Amino acid sequence: MDARATLSDRLADVRGRIAAACARAGRSPGDVTLVAVTKYVSTEVAALLPELGVADLGESRPQELWKKAEAVPAARWHLIGHLQRNKLDRTAPLVSLVHSVDSDRVLDALAAFGNKRGAPVRVLLEVNCSREAAKGGFSPDAVPVVGDRAVSLLGVELCGLMTMAAYSDDPDDARPTFAELRRLRDALRTRTGLALPELSMGMSGDFEVAVEEGATLVRIGSTLFEGMGEPD
Numbered sequence: 001m002d003a004r005a006t007l008s009d010r011l012a013d014v015r016g017r018i019a020a021a022c023a024r025a026g027r028s029p030g031d032v033t034l035v036a037v038t039k040y041v042s043t044e045v046a047a048l049l050p051e052l053g054v055a056d057l058g059e060s061r062p063q064e065l066w067k068k069a070e071a072v073p074a075a076r077w078h079l080i081g082h083l084q085r086n087k088l089d090r091t092a093p094l095v096s097l098v099h100s101v102d103s104d105r106v107l108d109a110l111a112a113f114g115n116k117r118g119a120p121v122r123v124l125l126e127v128n129c130s131r132e133a134a135k136g137g138f139s140p141d142a143v144p145v146v147g148d149r150a151v152s153l154l155g156v157e158l159c160g161l162m163t164m165a166a167y168s169d170d171p172d173d174a175r176p177t178f179a180e181l182r183r184l185r186d187a188l189r190t191r192t193g194l195a196l197p198e199l200s201m202g203m204s205g206d207f208e209v210a211v212e213e214g215a216t217l218v219r220i221g222s223t224l225f226e227g228m229g230e231p232d
Ligand SMILES: *Cc1c(COP(=O)(O)O)cnc(C)c1O
Pocket: 037, 039, 060, 080, 081, 164, 203, 204, 205, 219, 220, 221, 222, 223
């Protein structure tokens, strides 16, 4: 099978699994956006996705995102990894959503960018719900204060929260992490009066549990792209 046919089959499978998880949770599949994480594959493979009906693509490294966003401008690009401030001016204009705001410094720098261009940058706050020392993101305890600050900055539009669960062979182990992110979002929503519609959670190993727990954006890479080559 060629890459396009393989991808088409895998997408159908993932979409079916998202729809089944939605059905279990009484949600509509239209409320969950698949973000295909293209960091494992070439620009050429990434370029197949919009043709296959996937409008949202994600990259964790800014330099990779620059290259692929230039080659695949039809997609909505999502930055899902750490943004170094020296890469911000080149990255922010290319992305529709930054999932990975993981410090006050990045938040302030994005707000300054949004002010300068006269249109806010859409952002999520990354929260370290699994409390792993090696992982970035705000501690859950910091969310109310950082959330208030984000809301006060005119250069960013706070759209919700993002998390990554700890690695495990059992997807159900991720459930408490995802449930906590939703509770944090619900509390921040009450506190700020904003809709904060987005919950970015769930990857290849745990996206069905994430959808059951309220994910609106699932970030899926290896399940779609396994064995489809390397980044260029
Ligand atoms: C790589 C990555 C993903 C995709 O992970 P898979 O397990 O390959 O689906 C999702 N989110 C982030 C932040 C990533 O870096």
